[in-house]
Amino acid sequence: MSPTINIAGQLLLLALIIGAGALFAVRTARLYRIMMAGAPTTRRGDEGTRLRRFATMVLGQSKMFEKPAIGVAHFLIFWGFLLLTVSVVQIMLEGLLGGFSLPAIGRARWFIAANDIIAALVIVSLLYAAYRRLRVRPWHLTTQLDAWIILGAIGAHLTALLLAEGFAAAAFGNEGYHWSLAGAALGGPLAALGPTGARIGYVAFWWVHVLLILGLVTYIPLSKHFHIITSPLNVYFRSTRPKGELPKIENIEEAEHFGVGQVQQFTWKDILDGYACTECGRCTAACPATLTGKPLDPKKIIVDTRLATYAQAGVRMLGRRETRAITPETPLIGGLIGDDELWSCTTCMACIEACPVAIEHVPKIVDMRRNLVLEETRFPPELTKVFNSLERNSNPFGLRARTRADWAKGLGLTILGERPDEPVDVLYWVGCYGSFDERNVRVARALSRVLRAAGINFGILGVEEGCTGDPARRAGNEYLYQVLAQGNVETLQGYGVKKIVTACPHCMNTIKNEYPQFGGDFEVVHHSQFIADLLKSGRLKLDGGLDKRAITFHDPCYLGRYNDVYDAPREVVNGLGAEVTEMRRSRNKALCCGGGGARALMEERIGKKMSHNRLDDVLETGCGTLAAGCPFCITMFEDAIGSTGNAERVQVEDLAELVAARLPKESAGAAAAD
Numbered sequence: 001m002s003p004t005i006n007i008a009g010q011l012l013l014l015a016l017i018i019g020a021g022a023l024f025a026v027r028t029a030r031l032y033r034i035m036m037a038g039a040p041t042t043r044r045g046d047e048g049t050r051l052r053r054f055a056t057m058v059l060g061q062s063k064m065f066e067k068p069a070i071g072v073a074h075f076l077i078f079w080g081f082l083l084l085t086v087s088v089v090q091i092m093l094e095g096l097l098g099g100f101s102l103p104a105i106g107r108a109r110w111f112i113a114a115n116d117i118i119a120a121l122v123i124v125s126l127l128y129a130a131y132r133r134l135r136v137r138p139w140h141l142t143t144q145l146d147a148w149i150i151l152g153a154i155g156a157h158l159t160a161l162l163l164a165e166g167f168a169a170a171a172f173g174n175e176g177y178h179w180s181l182a183g184a185a186l187g188g189p190l191a192a193l194g195p196t197g198a199r200i201g202y203v204a205f206w207w208v209h210v211l212l213i214l215g216l217v218t219y220i221p222l223s224k225h226f227h228i229i230t231s232p233l234n235v236y237f238r239s240t241r242p243k244g245e246l247p248k249i250e251n252i253e254e255a256e257h258f259g260v261g262q263v264q265q266f267t268w269k270d271i272l273d274g275y276a277c278t279e280c281g282r283c284t285a286a287c288p289a290t291l292t293g294k295p296l297d298p299k300k301i302i303v304d305t306r307l308a309t310y311a312q313a314g315v316r317m318l319g320r321r322e323t324r325a326i327t328p329e330t331p332l333i334g335g336l337i338g339d340d341e342l343w344s345c346t347t348c349m350a351c352i353e354a355c356p357v358a359i360e361h362v363p364k365i366v367d368m369r370r371n372l373v374l375e376e377t378r379f380p381p382e383l384t385k386v387f388n389s390l391e392r393n394s395n396p397f398g399l400r401a402r403t404r405a406d407w408a409k410g411l412g413l414t415i416l417g418e419r420p421d422e423p424v425d426v427l428y429w430v431g432c433y434g435s436f437d438e439r440n441v442r443v444a445r446a447l448s449r450v451l452r453a454a455g456i457n458f459g460i461l462g463v464e465e466g467c468t469g470d471p472a473r474r475a476g477n478e479y480l481y482q483v484l485a486q487g488n489v490e491t492l493q494g495y496g497v498k499k500i501v502t503a504c505p506h507c508m509n510t511i512k513n514e515y516p517q518f519g520g521d522f523e524v525v526h527h528s529q530f531i532a533d534l535l536k537s538g539r540l541k542l543d544g545g546l547d548k549r550a551i552t553f554h555d556p557c558y559l560g561r562y563n564d565v566y567d568a569p570r571e572v573v574n575g576l577g578a579e580v581t582e583m584r585r586s587r588n589k590a591l592c593c594g595g596g597g598a599r600a601l602m603e604e605r606i607g608k609k610m611s612h613n614r615l616d617d618v619l620e621t622g623c624g625t626l627a628a629g630c631p632f633c634i635t636m637f638e639d640a641i642g643s644t645g646n647a648e649r650v651q652v653e654d655l656a657e658l659v660a661a662r663l664p665k666e667s668a669g670a671a672a673a674d
């Protein structure tokens with residue numbers, strides 16, 4: 001579908017294509033160069049996983065379908081864009097070469113008809129996108145001028161395409177390769193303009209269509225819509241390492257800098273994340289910190305990374321209204337991103353889970369915390385005590401290390417260091433909360449009773465156990481974390497430990513996913529998984545008698561989103577003869593309690609408390625028991641329930657406590673007397 005253009009027209013078209021292509025190439029190359037100047041990170045290998053992820057997330061647009069209407073609209077825009085790209089190639093070549101046709105499809109009726117259908121559907125989808133921005137106005141979706149330019153330009157070029165076909169049908173008849181649905185629909189009415197009028201209309205709209213496309217090509221690298229090129233790459237290059245593993249600072253003693261204080265210190269993949277962000281705001285809508293009025297907005301963190309990168313490259317983004325003046329000298333932290341934003345993060349990973357283009361927010365936030373802690377010595381005052389205590393006593397509470405095993409006094413548990421010649425099958429990793437915190441000591445004792453009742457040959461490290469280092473690492477003190485991690489790995493290897501059970505998802509995540517960075521290779525399971533297996537195998541029998549609908553379960557972030565353990569806790573509740581009454585946000589959508597990322601050890605001074613926000617979800621279920629599977633969550637909820645005066649309405653119980661309370665009399669007695 002192209003007008004018969006004379007040689008001058010062909011030369012003009014050629015010049016425009018070369019000009020637009022050159023501008024696109026120069027702008028993209030500049031952005032590519034600055035991306036590749038970022039710190040190295042390996043994203044090779046595991047191609048099978050990468051390709052599968054690409055197929056589901058990019059080609060299948062799987063994340064978008066979590067909201068069906070938006071999913072359908074986006075699916076059409078995405079696939080329409082691909083098909084129409086082929087059509088654009090056909091149109092350009094036909095214009096340049098006169099009568100050229102792509103082999104097999106260029107003049108195929110089905111191809112021209114499919115183009116028209118897709119173009120019409122994309123126009124409808126664009127209208128829906130505009131309606132959403134103008135009328136629905138989701139609070140997390142900020143619309144910059146940029147978005148209107150793109151919506152308008154795509155809508156206009158497709159409308160021009162359909163009109164050109166209508167005029168072509170009016171001028172030349174809608175037969176042969178000109179046959180099109182738009183031609184069939186519009187050709188008749190437009191024929192009223194007469195052959196000359198129809199011909200002029202055809203040529204005019206053909207050129208409008210072509211010029212808008214070439215305009216878009218030059219505009220895209222200067223806008224957030226660069227994501228149409230970068231987001232598929234971003235999905236492909238997303239880490240295939242365990243989700244809960246933070247990158248290690250190698251050779252920390254010799255490191256020239258710690259973490260990220262300037263945008264160039266991010267890895268090239270972090271910079272690609274910035275290019276790939278569509279600004280959809282899904283991460284913002286899922287963030288417990290944003291939802292409770294904290295200054296943190298995960299979308300802003302990513303957009304700021306991009307703005308800083310563009311400023312460094314000397315590229316000015318178009319169609320944006322920035323209230324801040326951003327120059328290459330604007331500091332990343334303390335300039336673009338405030339300290340409070342970084343310290344508000346609980347590392348819950350809800351943002352990563354929500355993002356349709358696989359952007360990884362948490363490692364960036366922790367990298368900037370590393371810079372604040374290890375280079376700037378700038379962090380919330382509570383962390384001074386936490387770091388000192390971790391250093392001296394290997395727990396964050398300031399309690400003496402030698403009292404770590406006091407909770408087990410009188411229980412007759414095997415302590416590995418005291419009975420080196422009696423190997424155990426399983427090590428129970430108690431963690432700092434289970435060892436020192438009065439409320440969580442009850443959980444440790446309950447789990448010990450359960451393991452005993454099932455006849456498990458288990459032991460503990462006692463005073464040789466140390467903090468895994470999770471709070472230090474998530475708070476940015478990588479140096480301290482590495483000291484703690486190294487010590488624990490050596491202790492565990494010294495006792496030949498193979499299998500570990502723990503009631504703390506943070507300990508589980510660190511030992512399972514991060515200790516391999518120190519040569520520690522252990523099989524680690526959460527106690528919910530261990531107990532669920534014991535119930536399934538019949539090694540553990542429980543008395544029923546619970547109200548079937550009395551229990552709701554809060555998915556801990558480090559168990560669910562970090563390690564994909566969702567079913568085991570529910571199976572344990574089923575084993576109690578009950579069913580989990582789900583909260584409106586559960587499983588991978590569960591809202592964080594506010595305790596992760598060392599937040600449980602800091603004051604929450606800004607906005608509503610995150611634990612209160614989550615407690616609202618709990619109370620909404622009407623359940624009297626909130627089952628938990630994480631000491632941080634238990635601590636946060638106990639505080640929220642107490643301070644909001646809801647102790648009469650709901651009680652928080654660890655899964656181990658619920659199970660221990662329903663051990664049949666004979667096994668409970670045996671467990672206690674053992």
Ligand code: SF4
Nearest residue numbers: 287345346348349351
């Ligand atoms: S990890 Fe959680 S708290 Fe941090 S930015 Fe993401 S959603 Fe917000």
Ligand code: SF4
Nearest residue numbers: 277278280281283355
């Ligand atoms: S980071 Fe992901 S979820 Fe957040 S705005 Fe960007 S594309 Fe959307």
